[in-house]
Amino acid sequence: MAENKKIPYxxxxxxxxxxTQWYNVRADMKNKPAPLLNPATLEPMKPEELxxxxxxxxxxxELDDTTPYFDIPQExxxxxxxxxxxxxxxxxxxxxxxxxxxxxxxKFEGNNTSGSHKLNSAIAQAYYAKKQGLKGVTTETGAGQWxxxxxxxxxxxxLDCRVYMVxxxxxxxxxxxxxxxxxxxxxxxxxxxxxxxGRKILEAHPGTTGSLGCAISEAVEDATTHEGYRYVLGSVLxxxxxxxxxxxxxxxxxxxxxxxxxxxxxxxxxxGSNLGGLISPFVGEKLRGEADYRIIxxxxxxxxxxxxxxxxxxxxxxxxxxxxxxxxxxxxxxxxSPNHAGGLRYHGMSSIVSQLYDDKLLExxxxxxxxxxxxxxxxxxxEGILPAPESSHAIKVAIDEAxxxxxxxxxxxxxxxxxxxxxxxxxxxxxxxxxxxxxxxPTDEDLAVGFAGLxxxxx
Amino acid sequence: MAENKKIPYxxxxxxxxxxTQWYNVRADMKNKPAPLLNPATLEPMKPEELxxxxxxxxxxxELDDTTPYFDIPQExxxxxxxxxxxxxxxxxxxxxxxxxxxxxxxKFEGNNTSGSHKLNSAIAQAYYAKKQGLKGVTTETGAGQWxxxxxxxxxxxxLDCRVYMVxxxxxxxxxxxxxxxxxxxxxxxxxxxxxxxGRKILEAHPGTTGSLGCAISEAVEDATTHEGYRYVLGSVLxxxxxxxxxxxxxxxxxxxxxxxxxxxxxxxxxxGSNLGGLISPFVGEKLRGEADYRIIxxxxxxxxxxxxxxxxxxxxxxxxxxxxxxxxxxxxxxxxSPNHAGGLRYHGMSSIVSQLYDDKLLExxxxxxxxxxxxxxxxxxxEGILPAPESSHAIKVAIDEAxxxxxxxxxxxxxxxxxxxxxxxxxxxxxxxxxxxxxxxPTDEDLAVGFAGLxxxxx
Numbered sequence: 001m002a003e004n005k006k007i008p009y010x011x012x013x014x015x016x017x018x019x020t021q022w023y024n025v026r027a028d029m030k031n032k033p034a035p036l037l038n039p040a041t042l043e044p045m046k047p048e049e050l051x052x053x054x055x056x057x058x059x060x061x062e063l064d065d066t067t068p069y070f071d072i073p074q075e076x077x078x079x080x081x082x083x084x085x086x087x088x089x090x091x092x093x094x095x096x097x098x099x100x101x102x103x104x105x106x107k108f109e110g111n112n113t114s115g116s117h118k119l120n121s122a123i124a125q126a127y128y129a130k131k132q133g134l135k136g137v138t139t140e141t142g143a144g145q146w147x148x149x150x151x152x153x154x155x156x157x158x159l160d161c162r163v164y165m166v167x168x169x170x171x172x173x174x175x176x177x178x179x180x181x182x183x184x185x186x187x188x189x190x191x192x193x194x195x196x197x198g199r200k201i202l203e204a205h206p207g208t209t210g211s212l213g214c215a216i217s218e219a220v221e222d223a224t225t226h227e228g229y230r231y232v233l234g235s236v237l238x239x240x241x242x243x244x245x246x247x248x249x250x251x252x253x254x255x256x257x258x259x260x261x262x263x264x265x266x267x268x269x270x271x272g273s274n275l276g277g278l279i280s281p282f283v284g285e286k287l288r289g290e291a292d293y294r295i296i297x298x299x300x301x302x303x304x305x306x307x308x309x310x311x312x313x314x315x316x317x318x319x320x321x322x323x324x325x326x327x328x329x330x331x332x333x334x335x336x337s338p339n340h341a342g343g344l345r346y347h348g349m350s351s352i353v354s355q356l357y358d359d360k361l362l363e364x365x366x367x368x369x370x371x372x373x374x375x376x377x378x379x380x381x382x383e384g385i386l387p388a389p390e391s392s393h394a395i396k397v398a399i400d401e402a403x404x405x406x407x408x409x410x411x412x413x414x415x416x417x418x419x420x421x422x423x424x425x426x427x428x429x430x431x432x433x434x435x436x437x438x439x440x441x442p443t444d445e446d447l448a449v450g451f452a453g454l455x456x457x458x459x
Numbered sequence: 460m461a462e463n464k465k466i467p468y469x470x471x472x473x474x475x476x477x478x479t480q481w482y483n484v485r486a487d488m489k490n491k492p493a494p495l496l497n498p499a500t501l502e503p504m505k506p507e508e509l510x511x512x513x514x515x516x517x518x519x520x521e522l523d524d525t526t527p528y529f530d531i532p533q534e535x536x537x538x539x540x541x542x543x544x545x546x547x548x549x550x551x552x553x554x555x556x557x558x559x560x561x562x563x564x565x566k567f568e569g570n571n572t573s574g575s576h577k578l579n580s581a582i583a584q585a586y587y588a589k590k591q592g593l594k595g596v597t598t599e600t601g602a603g604q605w606x607x608x609x610x611x612x613x614x615x616x617x618l619d620c621r622v623y624m625v626x627x628x629x630x631x632x633x634x635x636x637x638x639x640x641x642x643x644x645x646x647x648x649x650x651x652x653x654x655x656x657g658r659k660i661l662e663a664h665p666g667t668t669g670s671l672g673c674a675i676s677e678a679v680e681d682a683t684t685h686e687g688y689r690y691v692l693g694s695v696l697x698x699x700x701x702x703x704x705x706x707x708x709x710x711x712x713x714x715x716x717x718x719x720x721x722x723x724x725x726x727x728x729x730x731g732s733n734l735g736g737l738i739s740p741f742v743g744e745k746l747r748g749e750a751d752y753r754i755i756x757x758x759x760x761x762x763x764x765x766x767x768x769x770x771x772x773x774x775x776x777x778x779x780x781x782x783x784x785x786x787x788x789x790x791x792x793x794x795x796s797p798n799h800a801g802g803l804r805y806h807g808m809s810s811i812v813s814q815l816y817d818d819k820l821l822e823x824x825x826x827x828x829x830x831x832x833x834x835x836x837x838x839x840x841x842e843g844i845l846p847a848p849e850s851s852h853a854i855k856v857a858i859d860e861a862x863x864x865x866x867x868x869x870x871x872x873x874x875x876x877x878x879x880x881x882x883x884x885x886x887x888x889x890x891x892x893x894x895x896x897x898x899x900x901p902t903d904e905d906l907a908v909g910f911a912g913l914x915x916x917x918x
Contacts, residue, residue: 008474009540015467081468082552082843093541093615111570113845113880155840156552175634175885179845181892182836377641381614384541386572386638421572423882426634433640 010087011254018085019249020072022242025280026065026352028287031359033065033238033351034326037313042457045323053220055128055230061239070242072124073131079123079156080246083112088254089418093382095402102405104398105262106418107251107278108385113179116343116388116420117274118149118234121243125232126153135228136160140190140215142169143342144176145388145420146234151183160229164190164218168209169342176424190215197221212345213332216317235271236316236325236350244277251415252281264294264401266416268393269306269364270343272297272350278417283361295362296401297353298393300372302440303336305329305349306357306364308447313457314348324455327354331450337440339369340428341389347450365397368439372396373432376422388420389428469546470713477544478708479531481701484739485524485811487746490818492524492697492810493785496772501916504782512679514587514689520698529701531583532590538582538615539705542571547713548877552841554861561864563857564721565877566710566737567844572638575802575847575879576733577608577693580702584691585612594687595619599649599674601628602801603635604847604879605693610642619688623649623677627668628801635883649674656680671804672791675776694730695775695784695809703736710874711740723753723860725875727852728765728823729802731756731809737876742820754821755860756812757852759831761899762795764788764808765816765823767906772916773807783914786813790909796899798828799887800848806909824856827898831855832891835881847879848887 026032035044050059061070072080091104109117129137136159141147147163154161163185170177170189180187190210191198195218201208208214223231234240255262265282267275275297285291299306305328315332316322329348330336336345349357356362369389376392378399379385387395398416405412422429431437485491494503509518520529531539550563568576588596595618600606606622613620622644629636629648639646649669650657654677660667667673682690693699714721724741726734734756744750758765764787774791775781788807789795795804808816815821828848835851837858838844846854857875864871881888890896 010474012471015469078551079843082548089541092537113839113843113882115882152843156843174889175882178885178889178892179882182845182888183840380572381642384538384572384611384615386641423572423574423634423638426637429641430633430637433637 005258007090007258009092010089011258012087013085013250013253015081017253018077018080019246019253020077021069022072023245023249023280023284024064024068024070024242025284026238027068028284029355031355033355036323036325037457039315039320039324053224053231055125055132055134057128057131058125058239061242062237073127076124076127083119084246085250086111088251091383094379097382098399098402098406100402100406101409101411102402103411103413104402105415107247107415108418109247110385110388110418110421114145114149114152115423116145116149117244117247117277118146119152120246121234121240121273122146122149122153123156124243126150126157126159129230129232130157130159134159134230136162137230137232138162138164138219138223139232139234140164140212140219142166142212144169144173144424145343147185147187148176148179149234150232151180151185154185155183161185162222163187164192164215166190166210166212166215173424190218192218194218195221213317217321220321235273236346236348238350238352240273241276241350241352244273245280247274247277247417248279248281251278260413262293262415263412264296264414266296266298266394266398266414268344268390268417268419269297269299269349269353270390271346272353274417274419276350276353279362283356286361296397297357297362297364298397299364299366300339300341300344300393301366301368302339302442303330303345304366305347307366310451310454311354311358312454314454316348324457325351327351328357330447331453333453334447334450339440340425341369341372341393343390344393367393367396368441370432370437370439373429373437375399385418386422387418388422389425391417391419394418464717466549466717468551469548470717471546472544472709472712474540476712477536477539478705478712479536480528481531482704482708482739482743483523483527483529483701484743485697486527487743488814490814492814495782495784496916498774498779498783512683512690514584514591514593516587516590517584517698520701521696532586535583535586542578543705544709545570547710550842553838556841557858557861557865559861559865560868560870561861562870562872563861564874566706566874567877568706569844569847569877569880573604573608573611574882575604575608576703576706577605578611579705580693580699580732581608581612582615583702585609585616585618588689588691589616589618593618593689595621596689596691597621597623597678597682598691598693599623599671599678601625601671603628603632603883604802606644606646607635607638608693609691610639610644613644614642620644621681622646623651623674625649625669625671625674632883649677651677653677654680672776676780679780694732695805695807697809697811699732700735700809700811703732704739706733706736706876707738707740710737719872721752721874722871723755723873725755725757725853725857725873727803727849727876727878728756728758728808728812729849730805731812733876733878735809735812738821742815745820755856756816756821756823757856758823758825759798759800759803759852760825760827761798761901762789762804763825764806766825769910769913770813770817771913773913775807783916784810786810787816789906790912792912793906793909798899799884800828800831800852802849803852826852826855827900829891829896829898832888832896834858844877845881846877847881848884850876850878853877
């Protein structure tokens with residue numbers, strides 16, 4: 001620990017300072033997240049049931065809520081070295097532009113071709129699939145960040161990668177699709193003729209442009225009906241959150257190196273894996289009574305699972321083929337408006353983040369998208385980086401908090417997660433630039449539709 | 460100098476190790492580049508003539524061929540700290556995939572929102588414009604990398620930025636346009652009704668989709684007819700090459716830190732500024748007799764200014780409004796085929812690089828675009844980064860040289876410049892993925908058309 005060292009614009013860890021283990025925050029939680037349930041029996045899912053769908057070692061990681069650390073295999077650490085450590089950036093220029101006494105830092109996860117933090121878990125999941133001797137993996141993708149990350153990871157380990165991409169995204173985001181193809185992935189617009197569930201949906205709704213729920217169902221069917229394949233998922237699950245703790249561990253190591261103690265940590269929340277990964281080491285300190293921090297989850301007002309959802313068991317997918325998870329949810333039948341932060345449109349929230357929120361270890365706020373793009377543009381113009389709409393939710397609240405410091409004169413230290421870049425989101429920026437962006441807040445009646453579909457589980 | 464230290468995947472300099480001066484290789488050249496000529500008088504351009512078009516301090520940098528170092532102003536160094544130092548990456552994964560004893564390093568300039576090295580000079584040019592008290596600058600852009608970089612730089616210094624974007628790019632690359640608008644630039648499709656030259660061209664060719672030459676003419680007219688504006692350019696000029704030496708100086712500092720001596724240095728060559736910037740410090744050592752290196756410029760077979768051009772005075776622009784420069788050129792009337800490496804379609808070459816080539820201080824090779832995309836994809840799949848088509852010309856030759864080492868068993872050290880990312884070039888990747896990419900090599904008759912238009916200058 002070195003107090004008073006001059007803080008550079010970017011704090012990079014040395015290779016030897018990079019984390020060698022992921023941290024499992026569940027081990028330190030008194031109230032453990034509720035177990036996944038079998039939707040048919042309502043009993044906790046057994047490992048052997050999950051191994052039909054997921055890779056074996058990932059199932060172990062999913063179910064283990066007592067082991068505090070998992071070694072990161074050397075092969076994954078080698079891949080991490082190609083794009084990690086990611087920089088912890090001191091936002092000197094933003095501070096100056098806001099004229100705030102606050103000290104602002106952001107952990108930037110966008111410096112890789114997938115453009116986001118998704119690669120941290122993609123490479124881990126691909127590794128375990130390869131280790132198990134599988135031929136390949138299947139997944140779904142909406143906005144395309146996860147599909148891109150998984151394509152890169154599978155190409156590195158020479159695994160077959162089959163991505164079901166929501167048809168409207170497939171057509172509207174041809175560049176994302178091409179990146180995946182360049183990495184050798186097979187990208188199928190969903191719903192497709194490839195699967196039984198896809199054919200069924202196409203028959204019922206010939207003109208449909210698809211949905212994430214449908215794409216999940218196709219990916220799961222593809223994995224479970226082909227020898228040597230498993231299904232992988234980019235968020236929500238506890239295993240994904242575990243892999244993403246590399247973000248928080250690096251952040252904490254970089255802060256410690258310069259003797260910096262943050263007052264608050266801010267992250268955007270969709271499925272919850274980037275937020276959970278960023279905050280885990282800090283929440284661990286809170287849980288063990290070693291330190292205290294304000295922790296703020298930011299979600300879109302159009303899809304407010306933490307701030308307006310119910311803490312209940314729900315289906316993880318709209319196709320209802322996955323296990324039930326207890327989480328803050330708007331109901332799997334909730335249809336979010338066409339918000340431009342595609343990565344934050346999930347109806348539920350990671351069960352770990354949900355339990356932490358229920359235990360008041362973190363706060364949540366919701367923000368509207370025009371204010372988010374305003375913050376994004378403000379940030380881009382002084383800090384250079386063009387942020388993803390998802391990440392910009394955290395920027396918005398970080399700026400708000402820094403401006404509060406300006407009012408009060410407090411020199412608070414703010415850390416936020418900048419999860420990715422917005423290079424493939426220029427349609428959204430164009431709408432904002434043209435003054436054509438709309439905000440949308442669901443009414444209580446809108447929410448009631450989703451809540452009505454919640455399964456009846458007495459747990 | 461530390462021999463035998465373990466080489467990390469990425470060598471980052473500390474902030475305090477970053478260059479504080481740019482290096483002017485002309486000071487060490489025995490044969491100086493030929494001076495710019497006034498096209499009317501054929502006399503060397505005087506500073507006061509150039510200051511009508513360009514910023515004052517930039518004119519000094521343009522004409523000074525004796526001062527070896529220029530201080531980098533603190534304001535520019537502060538901006539550099541936001542995205543520099545760029546990493547020097549050891550391509551361990553590529554080496555393994557090629558099974559070569561060669562050691563491969565690349566200097567990666569793509570980790571900023573402009574996606575390329577262009578920002579290094581954009582911020583410098585914006586700084587000098589601001590310092591001179593100007594209201595704004597004008598420029599042209601084809602593929603859009605330069606326009607994006609300049610927009611970012613102008614937004615940082617609160618300067619007005621007017622970009623004339625070749626109309627077909629404006630229409631086909633709406634995302635690049637939106638990035639510029641997000642940074643506050645005014646982007647005008649060229650030819651436009653805004654300028655006299657634009658109106659004249661539109662009258663003569665109502666349906667034209669524009670050309671770089673026309674966009675230059677419009678940008679120059681806009682700057683010279685509006686009080687408080689100057690024209691800025693993203694390549695070719697000696698001032699731009701000077702700013703880009705930050706690439707080579709960082710590369711050399713990072714190599715020296717680990718006691719690494721490269722055998723060869725490879726870069727792609729369009730206008731020559733990134734190549735010149737990368738190689739300058741190494742060429743300086745050659746010129747001073749301190750060290751020897753193979754230096755290889757790589758250009759597209761479709762626009763082979765070094766390998767098939769003539770070393771002669773020529774117009775820098777097709778509109779013939781700019782000074783004459785002595786350079787390797789295909790003639791300003793040469794029309795390159797629609798190659799996908801938009802940044803490498805310039806008819807001429809930086810006069811510094813041209814003179815070094817004529818003095819045999821560097822070699823040049825040309826490569827065809829399908830082989831370039833093949834190398835790009837090979838690289839992306841093992842090293843993660845999706846490279847720009849321009850940068851991939853250097854990758855292609857680096858791989859070729861590494862494979863030669865495999866044949867001979869030589870452990871050569873290869874350094875190449877990875878100038879940018881290909882996120883906005885997915886149409887080209889799509890063509891390659893679909894097997895629809897064509898190669899094009901101009902015939903001698905094609906070249907004769909360009910050569911016929913060379914001005915008659917007896918110098």
